[in-house]
Amino acid sequence: MEAWLGRKEEDHIVAQTPPLSNARAKWKAPPPQWIKCNTDGAWRKEHQRSRVGWISRDSRGKLLWAGVKDFQRVGSPIEAEAEGIKWATQSKRSLGYNQVPYETDSQVLARMITGQEVIWPKLEPVMQEIQHYLSENPGYKLGFIQGKEIRQQTE
Template structure:
């Protein structure tokens, strides 16, 4: 209370000034006791705001710190997919990585894409190749994650499918129906960095032949290890 009383004078002067204006323009008068009480309220509210702002400045919690790769349950596997695209020439790339609950890579895939109509199409192609490949390998109950929310909504029938996208979406849906327990989910792109790195690496490829990895390539190692830190 003593600290607040010492700092009350500026707020009391401010409240007196406001009371003066109220009296001049609205013929409204305030008692001295009410004026002092209101000044105390103003000071307390200000001090509370300052404390909150100091906490926010000193301990910022950003979305990037919170969002990271989320490992699957021990009984399931997770496949993250992503696509890249350049509007200038329509070239793109697709990539995916299959990992277990400890973050260990089982398979990864990358392919250069030509004549891609949009970034969404490259995302869809990457997912289509992931679902097709893993079901072909005999995997079941896989969680497929993409950072394209629009693509997930199209697959789940929440959003209208673009005409050019219909064949890709239909194939993904048919493949998923043959894989018991497998599903497609959306996840924030900050938690999809490894798949993003794979898709972007395709810009260095000189061949259209897809690349399948069973051992983590050197250019991907640091990204995979970074995700393991949070397992």
């Protein structure tokens, strides 16, 4: 207790920010003739709202399509992520793309979609739609991305 009471506190502490190269994953291109679609979702508890987005690029990294959308009455961050993947797969299907690897930063969601984890009851309706879109097109793949490491969840 005396050690704690006699401690010397720093008056000025500067937070160190990691270099950008370590803070972000480097985007990896899809194979030629494919497009890659990255999805993400954000959620605000106080409003039960979310905003989701996706971006599609070709094998050269050229932006092809992107979308952002607000959703009402979304109950959690994982629901927002799921809505983003659902909307992205619907969009690519309607645009006629057949060879699309999708990437999400939600490992739990990716594991549920690929059957590696039990689907939460609240997510079942949206998960059925996502699984339908992914299963009807063998060129649609779902991957999980974290930091610099990309793990393909389906083959």
